[in-house]
Amino acid sequence: MIIIIFFIVHWYVSLFFQSFFNHRYAAHGMFTMSKGWEKVFYILSWLTNGSSFLSPNTYGILHRMHHAFADKEKDPHSPKFSPNPFALMLKTRNIYSDIWHRRIPLEKRFTDGVPYWKFMDVFGESNGSRLFWVVAYTAFYIAFATAWWQFLFLPLTIVIGPFHGVVINWFAHKIGYSNFKVSDTSKNFLPVDVLMLGESYHNNHHKRPNNPNFGFRWFEMDPIYPFILLFNALGIIKLKKAGEATSVDFELSEVEVAQLKAEFANLQSARTSLQLRPETKFRQYLEAWDSFVKQDWQGDMNEYLRNLQVRKEIEEFLQTTNENLREKLKSFVEPLDQKFREKMVPWKKEMMEKLNFSMPSPHFWESNSIYQVG
Ligand SMILES: [Zn+2]
Ligand SMILES: [Zn+2]
Known part of the structure; x- marks a missing residue:
């Protein structure tokens, strides 16, 4: 024993x-x-x-x-x-x-x-x-x-x-x-x-x-x-601090967190985990997006597509929240989107040209702001 x-x-x-x-x-x-x-x-x-x-x-x-x-x-x-x-x-x-x-x-x-x-x-x-x-x-x-x-x-x-x-x-x-x-x-x-x-x-x-x-x-x-x-x-x-580890700048006031919670609680389709801790989830997606756009880009198409999914989750947050909060959340996402536009989008364009593909129908959010190559 x-x-x-x-x-x-x-x-x-x-x-x-x-x-x-x-x-x-x-x-x-x-x-x-x-x-x-x-x-x-x-x-x-x-x-x-x-x-x-x-x-x-x-x-x-x-x-x-x-x-x-x-x-x-x-x-x-x-x-x-x-x-x-x-x-x-x-x-x-x-x-x-x-x-x-x-x-x-x-x-x-x-x-x-x-x-x-x-x-x-x-x-x-x-x-x-x-x-x-x-x-x-x-x-x-x-x-x-x-x-x-x-x-x-x-x-x-x-x-x-x-x-x-x-x-x-x-x-x-x-x-x-x-x-x-x-x-x-x-x-x-x-x-x-x-x-x-x-x-x-x-x-x-x-x-x-x-x-x-x-x-x-x-x-x-x-x-x-x-x-x-x-x-x-x-x-x-x-x-x-999360900021030091990931360099994502993300801070919400208590009022804003409560707002976010209320909005996700109302959303029928939101997963339980989203309703419980939307601010944590948002941070996680933001961190994932951050590490994607800041990495040494090797040009892996699968990874590119996978991370579009992450960006899609972020978009879901943005679409669910009211306008004031959306502006605030957007201010965290936009610098990262900018990096994405500079780094990955030209690569994708080049890839498509090389493969003699026309641009595939872009992701719903790509079509708005993200996908416009500067
Ligand atoms: Zn490890
Ligand atoms: Zn391992």
């Missing part, structure tokens, strides 16, 4: 620090913290992940590469390029090691602002530290195991960090459902994430990589998000 309890507690506690510190902080910088707290979490990361401690610095760099090249050839771990989870683990390990030893060139965008504490990085990854934990875990199992089969959990205890990694990197890119159409294979692995502390909402996360709350729909509860809010309230961390 003690072994089972230990395994379960260890599962969640080690995962907490991997997700909170390595993933959300080191890789994505969803919040900031002082150098002192950074050291505290570095040490907690080592204590909880033990023999499978992963350098937050190397993890952060590796994970940024995953997002940048998701499911493309340069992705450090895409199930598209590995035959099974073990091969994926091995490949990830090799690239991890290349990054740790700085054997491969690393783009500045992957290394900028990732925390680095050389002492803990070297110590935590040393053979001495790993051996110490393996011996400690084994001794604990010998002392408390009451049946032989409980020893089956020992190998998993030893490699718990990478094991958590492979669950998401393999399965959440293979199995599950999607809330968002994205250009990679990321899925929401479990609708109610009792196993991976929110990391299962991987499709949500790929769509909104800087959002500290991995949940999106009402039943998608991210257990780590309340801790982030708590740590923020306690002053341990400082959440980035």
